[in-house]
Amino acid sequence: MKKQLCILLFCLLLIPCQASIAVEEKSKPMKVGFLCVGPINDNGWNYAHNKGRLYLEKNMPGQVTTIMAESVPESAEAERVLEKMIAQGAKLIFTTSYGYLDPDMRVAARHPDVTFMQVNRPYAEKNIGTYFSWQYQPMYMAGVAAGRMTKTNKLGYIAAHPVPPLMQAINAFTLGARSVNPKVTTKVIWINSWSDPPKEAEAIKGLVESGVDVIGHCQDNQNTVAKTAESLGVYCTGFYNDAHELAPKKWLTGACLDWGPLYVQITKSVMNHTWKSESIVKGMEGGYIKLSSFGPAVPDKVRKEIKSIEDNVKNGKMVVFQGPLKDRDGKLRLAAGDKADFKWLSEMVWFVPGVEGALAAK
Amino acid sequence: MADPFIVAVLAGAVRSGTAVLYAAAGEVITERSGIINLGLEGIMLVGAVSGIAIASITGSPFIGISAAFVGGGLLGLVHAILSIRFQANQIASGIVLTILGGGLSAFFGIAYVGKQINSFSAVKIPFLGDIPFIGSIFFNHDIMVYGTYILIPLLAFLLYKTKLGLAIRAVGEDPDSASAAGIRVSHVRYFATIFGAALAGMGGAYLSLVYAQGWIENMTAGRGLIAVGLVLFAGWDPLKAMFGAYLFGGAQSLELRLQAIGTDISPYILGMIPYLLIIIVFTIGTIRQRKVNTGSPTALGLPYNPNK
Numbered sequence: 001m002k003k004q005l006c007i008l009l010f011c012l013l014l015i016p017c018q019a020s021i022a023v024e025e026k027s028k029p030m031k032v033g034f035l036c037v038g039p040i041n042d043n044g045w046n047y048a049h050n051k052g053r054l055y056l057e058k059n060m061p062g063q064v065t066t067i068m069a070e071s072v073p074e075s076a077e078a079e080r081v082l083e084k085m086i087a088q089g090a091k092l093i094f095t096t097s098y099g100y101l102d103p104d105m106r107v108a109a110r111h112p113d114v115t116f117m118q119v120n121r122p123y124a125e126k127n128i129g130t131y132f133s134w135q136y137q138p139m140y141m142a143g144v145a146a147g148r149m150t151k152t153n154k155l156g157y158i159a160a161h162p163v164p165p166l167m168q169a170i171n172a173f174t175l176g177a178r179s180v181n182p183k184v185t186t187k188v189i190w191i192n193s194w195s196d197p198p199k200e201a202e203a204i205k206g207l208v209e210s211g212v213d214v215i216g217h218c219q220d221n222q223n224t225v226a227k228t229a230e231s232l233g234v235y236c237t238g239f240y241n242d243a244h245e246l247a248p249k250k251w252l253t254g255a256c257l258d259w260g261p262l263y264v265q266i267t268k269s270v271m272n273h274t275w276k277s278e279s280i281v282k283g284m285e286g287g288y289i290k291l292s293s294f295g296p297a298v299p300d301k302v303r304k305e306i307k308s309i310e311d312n313v314k315n316g317k318m319v320v321f322q323g324p325l326k327d328r329d330g331k332l333r334l335a336a337g338d339k340a341d342f343k344w345l346s347e348m349v350w351f352v353p354g355v356e357g358a359l360a361a362k
Numbered sequence: 363m364a365d366p367f368i369v370a371v372l373a374g375a376v377r378s379g380t381a382v383l384y385a386a387a388g389e390v391i392t393e394r395s396g397i398i399n400l401g402l403e404g405i406m407l408v409g410a411v412s413g414i415a416i417a418s419i420t421g422s423p424f425i426g427i428s429a430a431f432v433g434g435g436l437l438g439l440v441h442a443i444l445s446i447r448f449q450a451n452q453i454a455s456g457i458v459l460t461i462l463g464g465g466l467s468a469f470f471g472i473a474y475v476g477k478q479i480n481s482f483s484a485v486k487i488p489f490l491g492d493i494p495f496i497g498s499i500f501f502n503h504d505i506m507v508y509g510t511y512i513l514i515p516l517l518a519f520l521l522y523k524t525k526l527g528l529a530i531r532a533v534g535e536d537p538d539s540a541s542a543a544g545i546r547v548s549h550v551r552y553f554a555t556i557f558g559a560a561l562a563g564m565g566g567a568y569l570s571l572v573y574a575q576g577w578i579e580n581m582t583a584g585r586g587l588i589a590v591g592l593v594l595f596a597g598w599d600p601l602k603a604m605f606g607a608y609l610f611g612g613a614q615s616l617e618l619r620l621q622a623i624g625t626d627i628s629p630y631i632l633g634m635i636p637y638l639l640i641i642i643v644f645t646i647g648t649i650r651q652r653k654v655n656t657g658s659p660t661a662l663g664l665p666y667n668p669n670k
Contacts, residue, residue: 190633193583194632197573202377202378205374206370206621212622223574224576358628
């Protein structure tokens with residue numbers, strides 16, 4: 001009897017306690033965490049995510065506070081930082097690099113009340129959702145610009161790791177270039193790092209020596225690529241962010257991420273409990289990925305040509321990866337009439353004809 | 363012989379090796395005095411960021427390089443105070459410097475990411491630059507590369523032919539005897555540690571000011587550690603360090619150019635080339651050192667207590 005009374009009293013004690021927590025949660029702004037693999041001022045990938053974070057803060061004042069962790073390696077360190085963010089009260093965490101999925105899954109299993117948004121992976125379960133945008137679409141258009149501007153018909157591509165999203169970009173870039181100039185080839189150089197500026201600079205020198213006159217890239221940090229191309233007098237295209245000011249003469253165009261509206265949408269859905277685990281993937285029609293501004297070197301005729309491709313891609317009249325599509329070894333990868341879906345795209349580990357460079361998998 | 367591909371690879375080797383060479387040459391001097399400084403990675407980063415910061419403020423890459431020399435030297439002073447004045451464990455102090463330098467440079471570097479700076483451009487040396495093969499490999503670079511052509515022989519001269527060099531080697535081999543002979547062990551070690559770190563700072567500034575033309579966090583990507591390794595490989599000799607640095611640079615230059623001409627070798631295998639080469643060369647070096655006794659300074663890494 002005494003024991004039961006104790007339990008009853010204890011429960012009574014808990015009621016106001018819980019009520020106060022609930023009230024507090026309503027009035028307190030929600031904490032949203034962001035995990036970035038590099039510094040947020042890289043003018044590229046991490047910059048774009050931070051831009052989205054600032055947009056979120058600006059558009060939901062008083063409702064959210066954010067925590068940013070920069071330069072977190074894709075290792076057990078990420079797990080530690082995630083745990084720390086959760087201890088600080090984060091209820092929603094955006095993990096903004098490809099390799100965070102594994103630490104994400106482990107931490108997510110321990111904290112079912114926290115929502116995770118993992119970029120770039122076709123994977124969703126329980127409290128992990130994923131989001132991504134088709135960067136290959138504007139890269140196709142950048143390829144058109146490159147194909148029109150090249151004099152040597154040799155394009156170069158500085159690439160970080162042979163992962164499907166980057167393969168999509170390289171293939172789309174080459175398809176775009178060859179759609180207007182079938183003689184074009186793209187030489188790919190793997191840096192094996194998301195950011196290694198000295199190696200990137202040397203790689204561009206190597207490409208230019210071999211006759212390349214347009215450089216495409218997908219490094220997280222755009223500073224080195226754009227400046228080296230400018231100083232060597234070759235054109236460059238951008239990735240992740242509009243960085244035309246880095247190469248005032250030689251910039252063509254590129255892909256530019258705009259995560260802000262998506263971050264607001266996801267945060268609101270977590271707040272009013274309508275969030276469900278899904279893969280949010282959109283192309284240019286979604287507005288999360290855009291075409292960068294044109295550099296002064298791009299003539300009006302080419303700008304118009306690219307703008308009309310942009311319109312067609314946006315309204316669905318044109319698809320970048322369209323069957324029949326063969327890889328460079330002649331194997332049919334997409335049959336005539338078939339459409340590229342998320343699964344097909346996320347398994348892209350091959351090159352289209354015209355791409356020169358080693359493949360990680362055969 | 364004058365195949366453009368080979369010329370390009372070798373010219374790239376000199377360019378890629380130069381940053382590591384500054385750091386390795388500095389470390390040779392430091393280690394010869396008996397102090398091991400594992401903090402080169404952090405020191406290079408501090409050099410890289412101070413170079414960019416001062417160059418973008420003053421507009422002069424020369425002042426930027428000087429600032430990197432001072433910045434690296436200041437971190438060297440920290441290491442010297444810890445390991446000479448307080449006789450701390452030099453390995454631990456070096457690791458502390460690596461982390462400290464990484465943090466400091468990231469913190470102060472934020473304002474300088476993407477900053478436009480005036481850089482040194484490649485200047486072909488008249489006459490020498492026209493020599494076939496050799497000319498395009500060695501004499502068509504920027505002024506920092508040419509700097510090493512003077513610096514390295516000078517360092518060798520300093521080490522082997524001057525009184526100061528003799529003092530540095532003496533305190534590195536046997537500080538007690540050196541002290542008995544009237545050499546002020548701590549003074550010599552302070553000089554060698556600060557000077558060595560200052561050179562590493564210049565190596566870092568080469569990366570940010572000339573090579574990549576911009577600052578980004580952690581941009582040395584392990585080159586400071588490579589430099590420490592090269593000192594062992596070079597048998598604590600400045601000229602051999604030059605060879606080692608070019609070997610490392612060459613491996614990287616080769617890797618990237620093999621990709622540019624379109625080989626079908628896995629990029630991962632190619633990426634391993636610089637490190638594989640270093641392991642192979644280390645092994646050979648170690649075996650040779652066992653036969654010929656030109657190894658490490660005897661008092662390397664040992665704290666010296668003058669009052670014992």
